[in-house]
Amino acid sequence: MASQRLNSTAASLLGFLHDGPRTGAALYRTAESRIGDFWSLTRSQVYRELEAMTSAGLVRAGSRGPRDARTFTITAAGRAAFRSWADLDPEPETIRFPLLLLVGFGEHVAPARLREHLAAHRAIHAARLAAYEAIRDQAVAGTGSTSAAHVRSAADQPSPERRPFALATLAFGLAYEAAVLDWFADVERILPPPRDSE
Amino acid sequence: MASQRLNSTAASLLGFLHDGPRTGAALYRTAESRIGDFWSLTRSQVYRELEAMTSAGLVRAGSRGPRDARTFTITAAGRAAFRSWADLDPEPETIRFPLLLLVGFGEHVAPARLREHLAAHRAIHAARLAAYEAIRDQAVAGTGSTSAAHVRSAADQPSPERRPFALATLAFGLAYEAAVLDWFADVERILPPPRDSE
DNA sequence: TGGAGCATGTAATGAGTTACATGATTGG
DNA sequence: CCAATCATGTAACTCATTACATGCTCCA
Helix, strand or coil: CCCCCCCHHHHHHHHHHCCCCEEHHHHHHHHHHHHCCCCCCCHHHHHHHHHHHHHCCCEEECCCCCCCCCEEEECHHHHHHHHHHHHCCCCCCEEECHHHHHHHCHHHCCHHHHHHHHHHHHHHHHHHHHHHHHHHHHHHCCCCCCCCCCCCCHHHCCCCCCHHHHHHHHHHHHHHHHHHHHHHHHHHHHCCCCCCCC | CCCCCCCHHHHHHHHHHCCCCEEHHHHHHHHHHHHCCCCCCCHHHHHHHHHHHHHCCCEEECCCCCCCCCEEEECHHHHHHHHHHHHCCCCCCEEECHHHHHHHCHHHCCHHHHHHHHHHHHHHHHHHHHHHHHHHHHHHCCCCCCCCCCCCCHHHCCCCCCHHHHHHHHHHHHHHHHHHHHHHHHHHHHCCCCCCCC
16 A cells, blocks of 8 residues: 555655645745746645545654644655655656757748747846855855845755755756857857847 | 647648648658657647648548548638737647656765766767767768668658758757756766765 | 735646557468 | 557557645734
8 A cells, every 4th residue: 555656746745744734835935935846836736645644654644723724744654665765767858949949940930030039038037147156156155145136035045954055056056047048159159140130 | 710820740741731731640650850859749649630621611621531641731711820829928848857857856865876877868969979979970071871870760850941941950859968967967066976976 | 894806726728648459461 | 460669549658737625814
């Protein structure tokens, strides 16, 4: 009955519940800020997984509070389930990049429009890179709590215990965004240059 | 009735159908080889979308052949739908990277196991980078049809018309895999080194 | 004190995956 | 011509997103 392989979303919720009981909404907020950059999820998923894990005995639900809110607490079975999830080989990553589709079908797309799309997305990625750099710079500067725009709030600062792992995931964001920006430069070189009349 | 925003999977099928009528299985094969690296899909999705697009008048289904196979042909409405999809701002990409979850929850994962997972995935990405490099090298060498392992079959060579776009998407794969490999090196530096007893 | 805005949770729909059924092909 | 294998399509299920309902909170 116990273990059919936990999905990664559920496992993540269990991961957060190691830090103490939380309500669904709180878990959603935490997930967004701590893993949202490489694991998308929605509020509905959180509640669905909590419900399922309650039935499975991995978490225990408290009684209803203010807005029908319940706090969920991880059980011993929940900790065990998390551990066996962490022991399995992680699935390969999936990337779904609509802009690349557009480039791949470039022959059927108006060249000017394609360039507009590319420019817009380059700007987005430049901003994300800058945001990650700001977080990194703040992290290396110590706990100087000057909270700039796009920088995670002080409440989300990793504990000393967690810091190297948070830095490691941040490093991925930095490497990824830098690579994407390089790619935009590649594309400029590869694609046929605009013809005069456009 | 006509246009509620086409999803990207459906749009891609329309994209392929620009090259002529195709059967569901053929579309699936083409999709895997031409966009599979940045847009995952399954056979079931292909058939579902074709069914829906038939109802919507974007494609026309031929009569049943050999194994109940039907060929689908793009209609004028289908071309129009593809064009308006291509005109909309593409959605931001989504990445779901289970290995990063594991790193993010590193505090709760056995250090030795975490390193094993990292090593296994580094090998996968090294292989993917090598495969992309092989494709690139073959592409720049002209149509020399020495088909090595991991290299796309000659049937999938882009037409001259399509070549710059195929190179641009390939460039993404190269940039991405290189960045991931860099990141593995970062992680080595960031994470606490193994303690003697492990 | 009442109502505008927001936080929390739920329901309905859409997309994606896995597992299966059925019909061709091919080699002995 | 039969059996093993593979290609094609479908059905059942899981996961993900969007749109909604309801109830707090806080300020005019």
